[in-house]
Amino acid sequence: MKEEKIYIIGAGISGLIAALELEKEGFFPIILESSDQVGGRVKTDVVDGFLLDHGFQVLNTAYPEAKKYLDFQALHLKTFDPGAVILNSKESYIISDPMRNPLKIMGMVFSKVGTFLDKVKMFALTQELKKKTNEEIFNTPSLPTLQYLKAYGFSDQIITNFFIPFFRGVFLEKQLNTSSRMFEFVFKMFSLGHAAVPEKGMGEIPKLLRKQLSTTQIYFNTAVKEVQGNAIHLENGETLLADRIIIAVQPDKVMKQLQGQFADPRKVINMYFSLQKSFLARPMIGLLNEGKYVNNIVFMDDVSDAYCSSDRSLLSVTVLESDLEEKELVKAVQSELEAVSGIKSEYFKLIKTYQINYALPVLDDLKYTIPFTECKITDHVFLAGDYLLNGSINAAMTSGRIASEAVVHSYMPTH
Numbered sequence: 001m002k003e004e005k006i007y008i009i010g011a012g013i014s015g016l017i018a019a020l021e022l023e024k025e026g027f028f029p030i031i032l033e034s035s036d037q038v039g040g041r042v043k044t045d046v047v048d049g050f051l052l053d054h055g056f057q058v059l060n061t062a063y064p065e066a067k068k069y070l071d072f073q074a075l076h077l078k079t080f081d082p083g084a085v086i087l088n089s090k091e092s093y094i095i096s097d098p099m100r101n102p103l104k105i106m107g108m109v110f111s112k113v114g115t116f117l118d119k120v121k122m123f124a125l126t127q128e129l130k131k132k133t134n135e136e137i138f139n140t141p142s143l144p145t146l147q148y149l150k151a152y153g154f155s156d157q158i159i160t161n162f163f164i165p166f167f168r169g170v171f172l173e174k175q176l177n178t179s180s181r182m183f184e185f186v187f188k189m190f191s192l193g194h195a196a197v198p199e200k201g202m203g204e205i206p207k208l209l210r211k212q213l214s215t216t217q218i219y220f221n222t223a224v225k226e227v228q229g230n231a232i233h234l235e236n237g238e239t240l241l242a243d244r245i246i247i248a249v250q251p252d253k254v255m256k257q258l259q260g261q262f263a264d265p266r267k268v269i270n271m272y273f274s275l276q277k278s279f280l281a282r283p284m285i286g287l288l289n290e291g292k293y294v295n296n297i298v299f300m301d302d303v304s305d306a307y308c309s310s311d312r313s314l315l316s317v318t319v320l321e322s323d324l325e326e327k328e329l330v331k332a333v334q335s336e337l338e339a340v341s342g343i344k345s346e347y348f349k350l351i352k353t354y355q356i357n358y359a360l361p362v363l364d365d366l367k368y369t370i371p372f373t374e375c376k377i378t379d380h381v382f383l384a385g386d387y388l389l390n391g392s393i394n395a396a397m398t399s400g401r402i403a404s405e406a407v408v409h410s411y412m413p414t415h
């Protein structure tokens with residue numbers, strides 16, 4: 001198998017898993033990665049002693065594929081407290097565990113976000129989804145999430161106060177148009193597991209996957225221009241001939257004939273500020289349900305001390321949409337933060353803004369998995385990547401595993 005030239009385009013989560021699985025079958029894959037590091041959309045920078053993830057994202061400890069491929073202890077996972085702090089200009093309050101133990105939330109507290117019937121429905125939904133397999137969830141007819149929540153009978157109160165701000169931050173879109181399949185999957189994951197980040201940032205996830213590779217070579221700063229048949233044309237003018245190619249990046253980037261086949265992806269802006277001290281003082285997501293720009297915030301050092309080597313706190317702010325220039329946006333965000341915290345806006349010191357133009361794929365038909373035969377597009381070319389299934393680390397892992405199965409199968413004798 002050593003002599004087989006198997007190239008994987010992209011060292012994101014899906015490409016790394018494909019390589020891992022191919023190694024298990026005795027292959028020696030070669031990954032071509034345009035950037036200078038592994039991880040793709042899951043990366044962490046170190047800036048002035050702060051760890052800055054490229055966009056606020058979490059690993060859910062209930063993700064089945066993550067449990068299979070990641071040693072959670074080696075990552076020193078730090079979990080968030082379940083639930084959220086609801087922040088508005090008049091008051092702030094904690095909804096402690098709505099997707100795991102809704103019946104345990106005190107009536108008085110719950111009444112601020114929803115009705116007694118909402119509470120019972122939350123409980124019913126957790127029970128219902130725990131009984132459904134992930135495959136069943138993704139085979140259920142799909143509705144836009146907002147419509148699904150209304151059809152389920154949730155009140156406008158809980159939809160506005162909790163579901164909208166929470167799931168906007170997950171789906172990275174304001175209208176909750178994302179498929180109810182994704183809603184059910186995420187809700188189930190939150191009711192079974194915890195949102196978590198590795199102690200030293202999300203970038204530790206791909207680094208740990210890379211450490212598990214032994215016979216794979218990775219060529220960094222090697223951008224692929226085009227795949228034609230079994231030829232890979234690189235941006236630097238070279239051409240590589242492959243026995244098999246796994247395209248672990250949205251394929252329109254390297255196959256001209258597929259251009260225009262994909263909807264524009266979800267974008268997001270992630271801003272990092274330092275502040276003398278966290279005003280949440282707990283490892284919890286804060287939701288600004290009245291914010292025009294800020295959707296959700298987290299003090300990362302409340303979750304893991306290692307995110308901050310100074311004595312200041314690190315605030316991660318997620319902005320879904322903005323028509324402002326960066327300077328104006330910073331001011332607008334600072335004033336929304338002042339409104340919910342009472343802390344003067346100038347105390348929030350901007351560290352860095354990430355404008356992420358490709359955060360999540362926009363898909364019509366979300367899937368949990370596909371048969372490996374579906375990711376083979378020619379005798380030489382196979383596909384991997386979250387865009388085949390749904391926008392999540394779990395899906396990226398699944399797709400990498402399936403692509404490698406397809407490659408392995410392609411070497412089996414046909415009868």
Ligand SMILES: Cc1cc2nc3c(=O)[nH]c(=O)nc-3n(C[C@H](O)[C@H](O)[C@H](O)COP(=O)(O)OP(=O)(O)OC[C@H]3O[C@@H](n4cnc5c(N)ncnc54)[C@H](O)[C@@H]3O)c2cc1C
Pocket residue numbers: 009010011012013014015032033034035038039040041042054055056057058059060222223224225248249250253254268356358359360384385386387390391392393394396
């Ligand atoms: C802000 C944000 C928040 C998110 N939140 C969550 C979350 O909370 N939970 C969750 O589960 N998921 C979340 N996700 C989604 C998750 O990160 C992705 O689903 C997953 O990382 C996708 O992995 P991938 O391998 O499919 O693609 P990518 O990570 O996009 O990997 C593609 C790789 O290919 C490389 N590449 C691109 N073009 C070329 C080329 N021409 N030649 C060579 N290499 C190339 C890229 O540099 C990259 O390394 C979030 C993503 C973002 C950005």
